[in-house]
Amino acid sequence: MPEAFGILTLATLGGALGVVLATDVVHSAYFLVLAFLGVAGYYFLLGGEFVGAVQILIYAGAVAVLFLFAVMLTRRRADPVWGRSPARWLGVGGAAALLAWLLLTHLERHPWPTKLPPPAPHNTALIGKALFRPFVVPFEVVSVLLLAALVGALLLARKEGGAS
Amino acid sequence: MPSLGDFLAVGAGLFVLGLFGALMKRTAVAVLMGIELMLNAANLNLVAFAAFSGRISGQIFALFVIALAAAEVAVGLAILLSLFRSRATVRMDDIDLLKG
Structure with a gap:
């Protein structure tokens, strides 16, 4: 269980990081599929088989294909995130870092339940x-x-x- | 065994990355991808809370969010195609018709 959680975290956050950092929009779309599949894995881990299956069908299937079609039908241009102005980096990066710091410190302070109740046998x-x-x-x-x-x-x- | 806080931390990370992407990317398609990442983070939190509280309502909410996100992506990309047809660009900084 901890191994599965670690692998899924790697896939999800790695995929999300790839979406942001990829220069080509098509690569972003592929990384997006990886992140969606990671989130679907979390749903299975949490005992929500139906939501996990819907996540794979709708997000990793339909939404990803829709994104690829949109990229195909419009002009493809390089979109590097490091090409933006320093002021934008300061503003957006600072806001994102501040939000992450706030959320994570507050999450750490709260005593969260560690024991998952047994999942219902007939989730669907x-x-x-x-x-x-x-x-x-x-x-x-x-x-x-x-x-x-x-x-x-x-x-x-x-x-x-x-x-x- | 991961606790509820671990799932929420992953959701927070996913949300922050989506926010960063939505605000930093130039291409409109990539901005929509960032929004999808944020919606997924919220869904992950909903399902995690549902599982740890032993109730089903959170999963129903996640299903509704997935349906709304699918509709939003379809309309968003249709707007994008229409915009590309009339102005021949998908870059967010070229689309400033409402700028004073």
């Missing part, structure tokens, strides 16, 4: 029941939102003025 069945009893209204709202996003994306990506 529990999610289905929760989704269709107490969470049925948000579930339906999300379906309407997905439909609206589908129509909106089609409308935005279509050529203007043409019938096609």
Whole structure:
């Protein structure tokens, strides 16, 4: 278990670091897949098989392919993060470092539970029941939102003025 | 055995890296990637809290966030394509139409 956690941490944070530091946007997209798969591994480790499978399908599958298509359809240019101005490095880097310091010091101070309760045997069945009893209204709202996003994306990506 | 704090620390690291990427990158696609990393960090925290408290609601929330993020990426990339078609650029510093 600690070994799995270490490997997943390496994959997730390494992938995220690769997304930020890669010069080519395509390499960023591949590193993004690595980070997504690492997060899916955490979900499996925490006993959430369904969320882990959805993470792999939606994020590592659909979203990553969408990103690659967007890179393919637009112009590809080198985007090195070290080419930005020193003022931007100071501002953004300082803000990120400050946020990391604040979060990590406060996390360290709190006594977190170390013992994971035994995971429920039927994770997917529990999610289905929760989704269709107490969470049925948000579930339906999300379906309407997905439909609206589908129509909106089609409308935005279509050529203007043409019938096609 | 990793504690809840370890999972939250990984989530914090992921969020900070996503924030850094979203603010430092020039390409709009890379900025969207940074936003996705931040959403993933929040999801990781939700699932970790759900697992350690023995309740399922956190996982449901994570599922909703995944659905919303998928919709957001689809619309965001469609806007990007439309922008590229009209202005032939995807660099964030060239898109300053609203600048006074």
